[in-house]
Structures are given as C-alpha cells and as structure tokens.
Amino acid sequence: METHHDDIPEQALAWHEAGIGSALATVVETWGSAPRRVGAQLAVSGEGGIAGSVSGGCVEGAVVVEAQEAIADGAPRLLEFGVSDDEAFAVGLACGGRIRVLLEPIVAERAESGGLPVGILRQIIDRRTAGRAHAYLVDTVTWTRRVVTEDGADEGLNERFRLDRSGFEGAEFVAIGNPPLRLVVVGGVHIAQALLSMADTLGYASCVIDPRESFANAERFPGRHLVHDWPDAALKALAPDHRTAIITLTHDPKLDDPAILAALESDAFYIGCLGSTRTHAKRVARLRAAGVSEEGIARINAPLGLDIGAASPAEIALSALAELTRALRRGP
Template sequence: MSVADHDRIPEIALDWIAQGKRAAIATVVQTWGSAPRPAGSQLAISADGEIMGSVSGGCVEGAVMVEAMDALEDGTCRMLEFGVSDDEAFAVGLACGGTIRVMVEPIGVGQGPSVAELEALAQARAARRAVAWAVKPESWERALPDGTGEGPLQAEAASRLRTDRSGMSEDGWFLGVHNPPLRLVVVGAVHIAQALMPMAKVAGYDATLVDPRDAFGSQARFPGETILHDWPDEALEKIGLDARTAVITLTHDPKLDDPAIARAIRSPIFYLGCLGSKKTHAKRVARLEAEGFSADEIARIDSPLGADIGSATPAEIAISALAQMTERLRRPDTRPGARVPAAARDAA
C-alpha cells in the first residue's frame, strides 16, 4: 500500500464498485485521549474482505471490518465506539489509550450514500476543489458543502477546510475535510533542492522541480523526482497555482527566479519563499517595483528563506524552509494580512 493509495479511499471504494464488488467506508468521526488515528481517517472495505486505509489498529479494525460486512448485508449505517486500552495503545505505537467513534457507511445500500454521491466527492477531489463530506448521523442526511455558500453548515465547512480539521459540529453534523493534496513547486535544481524534494514528499507534498537547464534538473541528480524543464513562469502556468500550493525559488538567477515570482505573487498560493540574503532581496524588490508590483504584493515573499533556526548546510536550509512553509499553512495568522490577497485568504 502506498501513501497515495492511503489517501484515495473514496476512489478505491468506487474502483471496487466498478469491478462489481460491494464496498463500505469507515470514518473516524471523534476521538478522545491518545487515539491511534485522527478524525477524518478512513478505511475502505470490500465485500471480498479487501481493505485500504486505516481507522485504528489491531482488534479495532477487525471489529470495524465485521460491522462493515454486516452493514453491506442489512443496509444500516453504524456509529461505533471503541475504547483503546493502554495495552492496545502500546501495540499500535502509542504511550496511552483513548476512545474513538467510527462511522460505517455501506455504499449504495440502504441508509448509506448513493454511488452518485460518492462520485460527486471523487469528482471534486479530482478537480482540486475543497469540499467536506457532511453526514448527520441522526437522520443519515448528507451534503457536500464547499464553504462558499450561506448557512451554518457552509460556515462550519469553511472553518474546517481552512484548518484541515475533520470532526463533529455542535448541531450534530460530521464534516470530513477533503482538501486538495498539498503541492510544492521548487524552482532551481540546486543542492538545497536535493535535500528539500524528498523531505517535502515525506511531509505529504506532491513536489515538482522546475529548471530549464537539463544538466541541473536531471534524473541522475534527482532520482525519482518530477522534473519540468520549462521556463519557470510557463511551468507554473502548466501546474496551476491554488491555495494548497507553495512555491520556493532557489536559483539566485533573476532570469529564472523573477518570472516564477511574478507568476506566483498574484496567485492564491499560501507560501512564496525565495532564497537570498537581505541584500539580494533588496535588489529583487527593486526589480519587482520597476515591473509594477505593489508593496503589499511584494510583502508576500518570505525572504531570506526559511525559519530562523541558524541553518547552515543545504539540508538544514531545506528543513528551515519546510518549517516556515508549514507554519504559513497551519497558522495563517503568521501571514500578515497585507501579504495575502483577499481571494487567497478566503481560499486558504
């Protein structure tokens, strides 16, 4: 099982259904204490006993599988609660126990969501549209709010999509967050990029390296990485920039960095980090001002690049960049309002 498969639970369930199999999805909806998996974690179960994903570990998932099989037979959704003892917690790598609630939904059967409803979720995910899978267990009513409409459910979805936190609302809805996967575009196939690209993958980013210089951006130097040899602004246009995307420039060459910055600075990306000393950045600011960019737009750039951790080596600089990028994503308040256009703030 790959990390990508682990994050494709709705799609995998639909694949099984397309193959003529029945499928159910189990979702963690609430946790207390030291739970093995956070709210929103999912497990797909086929009627043939295939599984993908995770909602806990050990005997808990075995019990969930049994309930899912029963749900596929009787069409009844289930809300299960499990207490994870200290001994069980140790078995799945935790220091102490906790409690989880797990929702089981048979797809296209009885109280479960229809195949069309799950397909609508998959289509939104494929289009990189942020949505929440909203379920009210009291009535098994469902919705797919994106946080842009009116009403309390849309407001709750907007809040949860911003913070990437699934969970129960005060009025009894479970909202499972389905944000687009995080992406990172690194401009410049330099030594820092050699450390940053694999680190970003481990942190959950779909990372792309951009460098028109074939000798720099080669598979020999970056084995297994996605590399584009387009000019940076053309590459960013091809990739597409949204509120789940970060851009880092590393070349020190205005001919390469500046076109990328000019394309990124007016997009809704959540982070734009640019390598360079204060002196280098001052020259960059002057060039951007000459090109007509405003002070507020230029202020979106994080430069010098990275969190101030005293980094010196390429790997340490990569760590600092990833740390700063994470802070900008998870703590939007660290992005001063002047740095972020209203469209980007609303989408982030």
C-alpha cells in the same frame, strides 16, 4: 487517474463493483491522543481486506469486525473507542484518548438501510479525480447525504475549506475533500530532486520551474511537471493559492528575485528561500529597493528550513519540508 496512497474511496468503490461488498470507516471525532486526524479513512472489503487506517493499531481490527456486520445489513454505525493510558497501546493510541468512527457500508441506490449509496460515492470520486474542492455531508440522525463543491457551499463551510478541517455541524458530519497541496520549486538543482521525492510521500502535487533545461530535464526529473519559463511568468500562470508552497533554490537573483516577487503577490501559505543569513540580507535589501513591504519580507522563510544542522541535499530537503509542514499546520 494517478494512484495515490490515500485512494481509499476509490478502493471501496472497486470492491463494491467487484461484488464482494465494502464499507468506509471515517474518523469523525477525537479526544486526547489520536494518531490520525478527523477525516482519516479506512476501506474494508466484504472479504476482510483493508486500505488506509483510522488509528495506529488494533482499532482497525475492531472496525473490520463491525464492517462485516454493516456490509451484511447495509446499515451505518457510529463507533466509539476509548482507552486508559495503560491500555492505549493495545488499541493503537499513543496514550489515553477516544476516537469516534463513522462506518458506512456501500449500498445500491435503491437501498433504504441508511448505507452510503454508490451514486454518492461516485460523486465524491468524480470530484477528487477532477481536483475540485468538495464537501461530503452526512446527517447522522436521518442518514441523508449530499455532496457540494466549494463554490456552491454554504457560507458556514468556507472556513472549513480554508483550514482543511472536517468535523461536526450539529448532527451533520462534514468531510472536507480538498485537492492535493501544491509545491512549486524554482530551480532544478540537486536539492530539488530530494525535495520532490519526499513531497510525494506527503501527498503534494509538485512542479519545477527553471528556464535552464540543462537543470530541469526529464533525465534529472523523470516523470515530473517541468516548466521552462522565467519564474515570474511561470508562477503567474500557475496561480498559486492558499494551498500552495513555493521554494526557491537557484542562488541566482535573476531567477530567484522575480519568483519571490510573484510569490508575494499570491496567497501561498509558505515561501521559502535557500541561502545563508548573509545571502538573505542581500536579498532583503534588493526586495526593499524593489518596493516590497516589511510585511511581505516577513513572509519569506530564509535561510530555508528548520535549523536541524542539515548538510546534505536530502537533509536540507527534510528541514525545508519540516518548516513547510509547521507553517501548514500551525500557521506562519
């Protein structure tokens, strides 16, 4: 499996299998200011090693201490850290607030202490490896646990999957595990090189569509998923969903327009197109002539990116990803 910066469960399993013990800490609730979202995780080894984070500072130190006790007795804990504005920076919060952390030591199947059975952890990791959306549910009263896939989930979890939102349902904490977000870039131009590199840092699984192999080739995009097909056919094969962003960069209507038409038929959460205001006006005229509705045209973000005065390819990529992130987190 490809290694990502958020392979926290995998690291916890590796420590457990190495015989040094491990625990998983998960942010389950926040109030006020908190630097990590609900669902953020920290793995702690029995030797004090850590991977990931649950805050931005000294909360980790306190969690590591609690984790050593949890690994020793095999019992889970719910921890709460609250601070005033004056004390916030000392515990890694930007300003006053509280966070609640679920701490689960990894235990053998036969353990009765309430810890996280290694078999359940392996189920989670198997689904992550397969790229299958899943939910891990743990009852914080009885400590019973289950893992369900999106297609087998309760009706009430559908909205959580759609919004990628972990949280409590009564006493049961629901941790949503969606596969990586996808970024599809049409046009293997210079901006695409910077765009994909930055998207890696944000955790996107990305690919480049361009029938022109002189643009999209292994020399220019080493190790990338390249599709040398016409954009409309390629996009239909990729089946973009509500966790997919699509950006067109070619400046060539013969390539961009079919891609946009295919993108508008999908549930992509973001569609962005490179080009000036004048270029976009001509694009809109062509799309209207092709029968695209005003609602469809309104889905297109163009000129591409937030207006930050971007000039270089890297700055344009940055502005595009900023706009894309705003659409992901706040909606269109």
